Amino acid sequence: MCGIVGYIGEQPKALNVVLDGLSALEYRGYDSAGVAYLDNKKQLLLDKQVGRVQGLIDSLGGADLPPTTTAIGHTRWATHGIPTIPNAHPQSNTDKTIMVVHNGIIENYSELRDHLEKQGYKFVSETDTEVIPHLIDFYTRTTTSFVEAFEQALHQLRGAYGIVVATSAEPDTLYAARLSSPLVFGVAEDALIVASDPSAIMEHTKKVIYLNDYEFVCLHSDGSYDIKDFEHDTVVEREVETLEYDAAQASLGDYPHFMLKEIFEIPATLRSATLGRIKLESNTVKLGGLESVAEQLKYIDRIVIVACGTASYAGMYGEYLIEELAGIPVEVQQASEFKYRNEPFSRSTALIAVSQSGETADTIAALKKVESYGVLRLGVINAVGSTMTRMTDAGVYCHAGPEQAVASTKAFFAQATVLMLIGLYLSNGRSEIYKPLLEELEALPNKAKQVLDQADKIKALAEKYKDNRDFIYIGRGYAYPCALEGAIKLKEITYIHAEGYPAGEMKHGPLALIDENFPTFVIATDSKVLEKTYGSIQEIRARKGPVIAIATEGNTEIAKLADDVIYVPKSMEQTSPLLAEIVMQLFSYYVAVAKDLNVDRPRNLAKSVTVE
Ligand code: AGP
Numbered sequence: 001m002c003g004i005v006g007y008i009g010e011q012p013k014a015l016n017v018v019l020d021g022l023s024a025l026e027y028r029g030y031d032s033a034g035v036a037y038l039d040n041k042k043q044l045l046l047d048k049q050v051g052r053v054q055g056l057i058d059s060l061g062g063a064d065l066p067p068t069t070t071a072i073g074h075t076r077w078a079t080h081g082i083p084t085i086p087n088a089h090p091q092s093n094t095d096k097t098i099m100v101v102h103n104g105i106i107e108n109y110s111e112l113r114d115h116l117e118k119q120g121y122k123f124v125s126e127t128d129t130e131v132i133p134h135l136i137d138f139y140t141r142t143t144t145s146f147v148e149a150f151e152q153a154l155h156q157l158r159g160a161y162g163i164v165v166a167t168s169a170e171p172d173t174l175y176a177a178r179l180s181s182p183l184v185f186g187v188a189e190d191a192l193i194v195a196s197d198p199s200a201i202m203e204h205t206k207k208v209i210y211l212n213d214y215e216f217v218c219l220h221s222d223g224s225y226d227i228k229d230f231e232h233d234t235v236v237e238r239e240v241e242t243l244e245y246d247a248a249q250a251s252l253g254d255y256p257h258f259m260l261k262e263i264f265e266i267p268a269t270l271r272s273a274t275l276g277r278i279k280l281e282s283n284t285v286k287l288g289g290l291e292s293v294a295e296q297l298k299y300i301d302r303i304v305i306v307a308c309g310t311a312s313y314a315g316m317y318g319e320y321l322i323e324e325l326a327g328i329p330v331e332v333q334q335a336s337e338f339k340y341r342n343e344p345f346s347r348s349t350a351l352i353a354v355s356q357s358g359e360t361a362d363t364i365a366a367l368k369k370v371e372s373y374g375v376l377r378l379g380v381i382n383a384v385g386s387t388m389t390r391m392t393d394a395g396v397y398c399h400a401g402p403e404q405a406v407a408s409t410k411a412f413f414a415q416a417t418v419l420m421l422i423g424l425y426l427s428n429g430r431s432e433i434y435k436p437l438l439e440e441l442e443a444l445p446n447k448a449k450q451v452l453d454q455a456d457k458i459k460a461l462a463e464k465y466k467d468n469r470d471f472i473y474i475g476r477g478y479a480y481p482c483a484l485e486g487a488i489k490l491k492e493i494t495y496i497h498a499e500g501y502p503a504g505e506m507k508h509g510p511l512a513l514i515d516e517n518f519p520t521f522v523i524a525t526d527s528k529v530l531e532k533t534y535g536s537i538q539e540i541r542a543r544k545g546p547v548i549a550i551a552t553e554g555n556t557e558i559a560k561l562a563d564d565v566i567y568v569p570k571s572m573e574q575t576s577p578l579l580a581e582i583v584m585q586l587f588s589y590y591v592a593v594a595k596d597l598n599v600d601r602p603r604n605l606a607k608s609v610t611v612e
Contacts, residue, residue, distance in 0.1 A: 002089075002103040002610070003028055003075040004183070005200045006164040008174045008221050009191025012067030014038075015060060017193060021200030022053045022073050027258065027404040028197070029606030030075035031083035035060070036090040036099035037071035042171045044099050048088035069221060070171060072164045074101035077606050080109070081126030090166075091130040093137040094122060097168045100136075102129040103196050104160035104181035105611050112156060132163060140169075147218060150175050151230050154216060160361065160611070162196050177216035177230075181610055182359050182387050184210045185219060187240055192219040197608070198243055198385065199402065206243040210385055241385060257599045259405035259493070263585050264452055267445040269410040272399040273417035274441050278424075283435060285424045293394040296376050297426065300350045303330040306338050306366040307354035308609065310408040310488060311415055315354045316481035318380075318419025321574060325433065326426035335362035336612070339369045350376040354419070356403055356411035357608040358386025365612055367391045380418045382411050396422060405600045406607045407493050409585050412485055413448075416578060417441070433574065440572050444579075447569040451582040454566065458583055461548065461564055462590030468519055471496060472510055473584070474503040475523035475577060476533055482577040483523055486584030493592040493602045503536040514545035521584060525568060525576030526552040537561045550580040 003025030007014040015037055022033055033056045034048030045066075049055040053075065060066065074089035081087040090099040106112070109128035112135060117123065121134045135156060139149035146169050160180035167175075176183055176194045185194040186201035186208045193201050194217075198208055211217060214231035227236040255261035278285055290297065303322060305315035312334055319330040333341070335353075339362065351370050355363050358381040367377055367388060379395030381388050382403065389395065398414035420437065427434055465471075471490055475483035484500035491498045501510055503522070514520070520540050524533050534557070537547050541561065549562035558565050568579035592599045 002077050002196070003030065003200065004073070004101050004103055004162055004164055004194070004196040006072040006101070006166070006174050006176065006194040006219075007191055008070050008172070008219050009188070009223070010069060010221060011190055012069055014068045014071035015065040017191070017204060018071045018073040019053060019057050019060075019065070020203065021193070021195055022075050024200045024203070025075055025195075025197055026053055027406070027600060028075070028077075028608050029406055029601055030077045032085070032088035033073070033075045034088045034090055035071055035073040036092070036166055037066065037068045038166070038168070038171050039066070039068065042168060044092075044096055044166060044168045046090060046092065046096065046099065048085045048090075050083050050085060050088065070166060070174065072099060072101050072166050072174065079105060079611055080128045086125045087127050089129060091125060091127060091133055093133040098133040098136050099166045100129060100132045101164050102132060103162040103610060104179075106131060106157055106161065107159035108157070132157070133165075136165065146170050147175070150177075151216065151228075154230055164194055172221040174219045175216060176211065176219065178211040179213050180361070180364060182210075184208050184385075185217060185225070187223070190223070192223060192225060194219060202243060207240045208243055208385075209238050209240055210390070212390070244384065257405065257589070259407055259409060259589050259599050262403055262405055262410045263582065263589065265401070265410045266413050266452070266582060267448040269400045269414050270417055270445045270448055272401075273414045274421065275399070277421055278438055278441055280438060280442060283429060283438065285421055285438070287396050287421060287425050289396045290378070290394050290422075290425065293376060293378075297350070299348055300328060300376065302346070302349040303328055303352060304338075304349060305330060305332045305352045305354060306335040306363055307332070308335050308360050308362050310412050310485055311354040311356060311363075313481045313485040313488070314412050314415035314419065315352070316484070317416045317478065318354070318423065320478055320481070321420050322423040322426065324574070325423035325431045325437075328426060335360070335366040339365045345370065345373050345375060347374050350378055352378045352380060352422075353388050353392060354380045354415050355388055356382045356398070356400070356408055356415070358383040358388040359608045359610055361610050361612045364388060364391065380415055380422070382414060404607070406602055406605050407489055407588070412581065413578060433572070436572060437574065440575050444571070444575060447571055447579055448582055450569050451579050455586055458566060458586045459590040461566065462587050463594055464564070465519055465548070466591045466594040468517060469497060470513065470518050471498040471521060472513070472518065473498060473500045473521040473523075474506060474536060476503045476529045477527060478574050479523035479525065479527070479577040479580065482581045482584070483521070485581060486521055486588075489585055489588040490591065492605060493588055493599055494595060494597065495603070496591065503533050506536050506539060511539060511543065514540055514543040516544040516546065519546040519548060522547055522549045522562065523577050523580045524549045524551045524555075524558055525573075525580055526555070526570065527573040527576070534561060550583050552576060
């Protein structure tokens with residue numbers, strides 16, 4: 001979704017840093033980009049383009065960017081108004097003395113716009129953002145300093161925002177504020193760099209400060225800064241945090257796409273999710289992130305997992321496992337639905353938010369909803385330091401490293417593994433599958449690698465089926481959430497219609513769709529319900545539906561039933577569907593490549609969905 005970068009410092013390299021930062025945020029998805037920067041007469045200049053950041057760089061002079069010490073930039077993912085130059089950010093006041101970049105949505109923009117129009121303000125875009133520079137302008141007329149006008153404007157805005165403001169009235173200061181939309185600034189040797197995501201800052205400094213809701217910061221060119229909590233009217237002192245950063249993880253290396261690279265990182269992801277957390281010798285699971293709430297966890301009798309998309313399917317996989325391992329009832333709710341439900345919620349319920357980015361607006365809203373309930377809020381989150389990690393009481397990091405492709409792949413495996421660890425931890429060794437699962441977790445990375453070794457076979461399968469217009473993915477038990485994940489992957493990067501279903505549901509409706517042009521992916525790995533899955537395959541075959549099965553090595557039956565089979569190594573019933581998932585993710589990837597589609601940045605989607 002939208003990305004923000006701003007630079008203020010002593011070196012005339014502000015545009016280079018801002019444009020590099022915007023390029024680093026490209027993976028989030030956007031449709032236009034723009035910058036505002038100070039010229040040598042201390043006036044603000046604006047450049048905005050529809051399309052790629054590279055188009056903006058070219059328009060600004062390519063390798064010869066104008067030297068400047070102050071700049072703000074933005075990549076926009078359209079919400080209010082189609083992608084056009086007037087709708088791109090920065091948005092400005094009429095005399096172009098106040099420039100604003102904004103992530104999020106100003107919910108009362110129409111009311112504010114009416115009010116400002118009555119005061120004579122002229123609007124040139126369809127965006128909600130444009131009210132901000134006009135509103136600040138409006139308050140500069142009645143206040144004695146820019147910071148006062150800025151703060152007055154913030155008090156009028158409802159909704160969600162990460163905002164950075166440059167003004168020619170104060171060329172040596174940038175203003176930034178946050179409410180429900182992430183904002184962080186980096187403290188470099190000779191500059192301050194503000195961004196919506198630390199990946200835009202990392203190259204320049206690892207020292208960062210995250211803003212919290214209802215805070216703004218004034219960033220000065222001499223490297224000093226002042227943070228204020230404008231809800232409580234207090235000055236904020238905050239320690240600088242150090243980012244952990246592995247440059248290799250953020251770059252493509254020899255891979256043609258981030259998605260492929262991230263799929264090939266699954267074995268390493270499985271390893272790092274368990275590293276230092278399981279001990280086979282003592283049969284123990286140690287989750288440092290839950291130690292502070294260990295006492296409270298003893299009294300939990302219900303768990304609600306909230307998440308969106310892929311994270312919710314990992315949540316559903318966790319639901320099955322935690323229930324089997326720990327005997328605690330678990331339910332998964334789509335965060336976008338959860339926040340509007342009026343369900344009873346007791347204090348002995350724990351809420352677990354699962355998220356790769358830690359910034360998904362719907363999941364954040366779900367965490368906010370229960371704020372006053374006094375329930376335990378836990379996080380299974382990948383992005384260290386993200387908003388959700390600061391909203392939860394405790395949690396277990398996924399440690400999957402940065403995931404850049406819009407389609408989530410390795411993060412799903414990290415989330416599933418961490419939820420498995422939470423199940424093992426809560427079971428306290430009481431479950432029959434406790435020890436076998438601990439052992440299997442150790443073996444899983446190598447088995448995942450064996451699946452990846454079959455990439456060419458899966459690529460051939462993708463070539464064979466790439467022109468089909470519809471697919472259904474089915475599985476039973478642990479395979480069902482994985483079927484859902486297989487289907488979302490295909491639809492989001494290949495634009496092929498795909499649905500995930502519990503295998504047993506086929507006869508209750510979807511079977512009507514099946515004919516010779518409608519293939520079914522069947523997760524038929526070894527389990528106690530395998531015979532039943534065979535039954536579902538027979539029903540599909542009887543309607544001439546092509547069947548692609550993913551089965552366990554050594555299964556001699558399946559080849560007689562399915563048109564195509566990919567085998568995965570023998571694993572437990574609980575973990576085999578994860579190995580099947582690798583096949584489905586690779587299949588989607590190769591279909592998208594065969595169709596020559598933009599694999600890492602599929603149309604209409606964004607990596608981090610920061611609007612509700
Ligand atoms: C997955 O491939 C998707 N792009 C999407 O469903 C994603 O998982 C969802 O938006 C949740 O994101 P999060 O994990 O960052 O919260």
